Each structure stands twice: as C-alpha cells, then as structure tokens.
Amino acid sequence: xxxxxxxxxxxxxxxxxxxxxxxxxxxxxxxxxxxxxxxxxxxxxxxxxxxxxxxxxxxxxxxxxxxxxxxxxxxxxxxxxxxxxxxxxxxxxxxxxxxxxxxxxxxxxxxxxxxxxxxxxxxxxxxxx
Numbered sequence: 001x002x003x004x005x006x007x008x009x010x011x012x013x014x015x016x017x018x019x020x021x022x023x024x025x026x027x028x029x030x031x032x033x034x035x036x037x038x039x040x041x042x043x044x045x046x047x048x049x050x051x052x053x054x055x056x057x058x059x060x061x062x063x064x065x066x067x068x069x070x071x072x073x074x075x076x077x078x079x080x081x082x083x084x085x086x087x088x089x090x091x092x093x094x095x096x097x098x099x100x101x102x103x104x105x106x107x108x109x110x111x112x113x114x115x116x117x118x119x120x121x122x123x124x125x126x127x128x129x
Contacts, residue, residue: 031058041125076110
C-alpha cells in the first residue's frame with residue numbers, strides 16, 4: 001500500500017511546484033507605446049469630491065498581460081505589469097485607469113515604468129452641460 005501511494009505523492013509535488021511558478025511576477029510595465037493622461041474631476045453628488053483620474057494606454061505583441069497602477073508612499077505612481085504565462089500571439093491593446101479622491105489634487109503626477117519616470121500634467125475634466 002505504501003508503494004502504491006508514491007506515484008501520487010510525486011504528482012502532487014510536481015503540481016505544487018508548477019503552481020508556484022505559474023504565477024507571473026509583477027514588474028514595471030515594459031510596453032514601448034505607453035502614454036499617460038491625468039485629470040481632476042469634481043463630483044457634485046452626494047457631496048463635493050475632487051478625484052484624480054489617471055489613465056495609461058499601450059499595446060503588447062501578445063495578449064494576456066495584467067496591468068495596474070500602484071501608489072508609492074511619496075504620492076507617485078508605478079505602472080506595473082504581470083507578463084502572461086501563455087497568451088495569444090496577436091497585438092493586444094490596453095487601457096488602464098485609476099480614480100482616487102483627493103482633498104487637493106496635484107497639478108502633476110509622477111508615473112514610473114520600465115522606461116523611467118514621467119511627469120504627467122493634471123488637466124481639468126470638462127463636463128458637458
């Protein structure tokens with residue numbers, strides 16, 4: 001009975017090893033086509049609240065990337081990516097957004113990616129009347 005369990009233990013150990021390496025590591029975004037925009041929008045209801053809206057747009061030569069903004073303790077941002085462990089071999093386009101309330105929205109924000117730190121001016125969100 002003990003020898004019959006050995007192959008299953010090997011299979012379980014291999015599955016645990018593969019599962020541990022299957023998750024993609026999070027790194028600074030590497031796309032060469034990243035563009036950033038930042039806006040301040042004041043929401044009126046239910047109460048007046050200023051919010052920073054931060055956007056990024058880019059593409060990769062394959063699908064399956066996961067992208068997101070991470071705020072740093074100094075108030076700057078990082079655009080992070082998780083590379084796919086598998087994905088389609090087709091050009092894929094991405095848009096990344098983040099909205100955060102502020103008492104006073106800054107005039108510009110810094111965003112870091114694999115190509116350096118970018119200063120993004122914060123523009124007024126124009127509301128149509």
